[in-house]
Amino acid sequence: MNDAEIIELYFARSEDAIRESEKKYAGYCRSISYGIVGSHEDAEECVNDTLLRAWNSIPPNRPDNLRVYLGRIARNLSIDRYRGTMSKKRGEGASEVSWDELQNVLPAVALPDDEEDEEALLRSINAFLGEQKELYRKVFVQKVWYLVPVRRIAELHGISESKTVSILYRMRRKLEAKLRKEGFPV
Amino acid sequence: MKTENNDMLQALTGLDERWIEEADPYAGPKSDGGVKRAEGASVIRATRLRMAAGFAVAAIVLVAVIVLAKQGLPGFLIKKPSDQRPGGGGTTATPTQALTTPTPEPVTGTPTPYIPEGTPTPTLSPTPYTPEGTPTPTPDIGIVVPDPWAEHGLLPRDWHSLSLAELKSREYYRYLSPELFTTYRYNVMTQSNKQGHYEVISFTRDLNDSIWENDSNIILVIVREKEDVKNYEGRRVNALDLDAYAVIDNEDPILQQDPEVFYSMKYSPIFRYEELTDEVLKHRLVHHEEDGETYDQIWFGVEAGDYVFEYLFRGTLTDETATLFIPGVGEDQLQPEELSVPYDDRQY
DSSP, X not given: OXXXXXXXXXXXXXXXXXXXXXXXXXXXHHHHHHHHHOOHHHHHHHHHHHHHHHHHHTTTOOOSOHHHHHHHHHHHHHHHHHXXXXXXXXXXXXXXXXXXXXXXXXXXXXXXXXHHHHHHHHHHHHHHHHHSOHHHHHHHHHHHTSOOOHHHHHHHHTOOHHHHHHHHHHHHHHHHHHHHHTTOXX | OBXXXXXXXXXXXXSOHHHHHHTOTTOSSOOOGGGGGGOOHHHHHHHHHHHHHHHHHTTHHHHHHHHHHHTTOTTGGGSOOGGXXXXXXXXXXXXXXXXXXXXXXXXXXXXXXXXOSOOOOOOOOOOOOOOTTSOOOOTTOOOOOXXXXXXXTOSOTTOOOOOHHHHHHSGGGGGSOHHHHHHSEXXXXXXXXXXXXXXXXXXXXXXXXXXXXXXXXXXXXEEEEHHHHHHOOSHHHHHTSHHHHHHOOTTOHHHHHOOOOOOEEOHHHHTSHHHHTOHHHHHTOEEEEETTEEEEEEEEEEEETTEEEEXXXXXXXXXXXXXXXXXXXXXXXXXXHHHOOOGGGOOO
C-alpha cells in the first residue's frame, strides 16, 4: 500500500491505517528509536507511541512524506524517553556511544526562546546543509538526526571512522561560523 | 536561552525532510540498520583495527614527501600544495492536535531488529590497486605509487616493492599488524641517503582520494634501524631523544626552524589510547589554517626492538580521532614484553 492510500485510511479513521503504517514503517521507527534509547523494549514502546501520535494527528495533518513524518515523531518521543530515563539507564545499550559522540558534533548555539527565532535558526541550518557536499551533509544528518554511531556512518560510506569524525568536526565548525555570522548566539 | 545539547538535538527534529530522507541510513537495499549497534566490543575492536590501518593508509605519497624532505626539502610536509586541497525549513513534526481519540489497537509486534533494505555492506578490498601508467609490480605486491606524485618528481623512480613473503621475512614485520598487509594496499620503499638506510612502509585505502584533499588522516611508517637513526643528522635525532621531547616547547629552536614536531616515546605510553588524548600531547600538534580549513599534524616516533617507527598523523585531531590513529601497532598487536626497550639502553 502506498503512502497516499495509508493517509487516506487515517482520514477515513480506519484502524487499518495503524496496521499498514506499522507494517511499512515500524522497523524504520524502531531503528531510529533504538539508536536513541538503546533498549529494544523502550524502542518498541516509542514505536507504539509513534503510531498513536500519528493516529491522533492525521488528520488534520496530511504529511507529504509519511516515512519522515513518522520518523520525526519517533525521534522526538525517543529523545523525550531517553531524557526521562537517562539518570537510571545511562550506560545501557549502544546508544550511549552515540550520545557521547554528539557532544562534539552539535553546534554550540544557544537556542532562542522565541519560536520564530528558533524557526529562523532551523532555516539557517537547512540552508547551510544545502550548501554542503552531499557526503558531508549525509554524515552530519546521520549523526545529529538519526544519531547513528560514528562507526556505523563510516561503514555506510566506506570511509574511516576518523574521517567521519573529521567531517563532523568541520561541519560543526562551519555551521557555528555561519550561525555566528548571522547573529545567533554561538 | 536554552543551551543544553538536548534542546538543540530536539530542535533539529525539524530539519528539512530533504536532508532527512537523503541521509536515511535505513533506506534502500538490505543492510543491517540499527541492529549492529547492539553488537559487542569485538566489532568495535575489529573496526578500530581496520580503521587504524585505514589511517595509515592514506599516506603513500607522503612517504615520498618525507623522504625528500629528509633529502633536502625540510618543512615540505607542512606546506601542502595549494592546488591539491579543496578546500526549507521544516517544522517540528510532533503532532499535538488530537481529534477524537479512538484508541488504536494496541500495536503489537515483536521487537525484531529492523533490517533495512539496500545499504550495501561496505567491504574493504584487499585487492592491490594498480593505477594506470604505473609500472606493474610483481604479482603479490600490494603497492601503488600514485602517478601524479611520481610525475611531479615527488617519488623516486627507482622505488621498489617487496612482496608480502619478502616483507614477512623482515624482522621488523612482527612489529606491525599482519592485518595491515593483508587488508590494505601497501608500499615499501627502501631509501638510502648519506644519513643512512631506512625503509618506508605506507598503507593506503583509497588512492583516488588525494591525500591533500582528504586530509582527515594520514599515517606513514618509517622503519629505521636504530643504528641509522643514531647516524642521522639533524633535528630528528634530537627529536628522537626522549629528553629532548620532554623539553620541546614553542621556544625551541627546532620548532622555530620548522614547526613540525617530532616525538619519541617509549612504546608503552604513546600506544595507550588514553595517552593520546593527553593535553600535553595535543599541545604538540602543529595547527594549520588555510583557506578557512584547519588541520593538525603530528609526528611521533616509537622504538620497537632494534627499530624505530616514526609515524605521521595529519588531519583533524579530536579526542575521538586521537584514539584511532595508531596503525597496526598498539595494545591489540603488541605485547609489552615484545617491545620493551630499557630507556637506559638508548644510544642516540
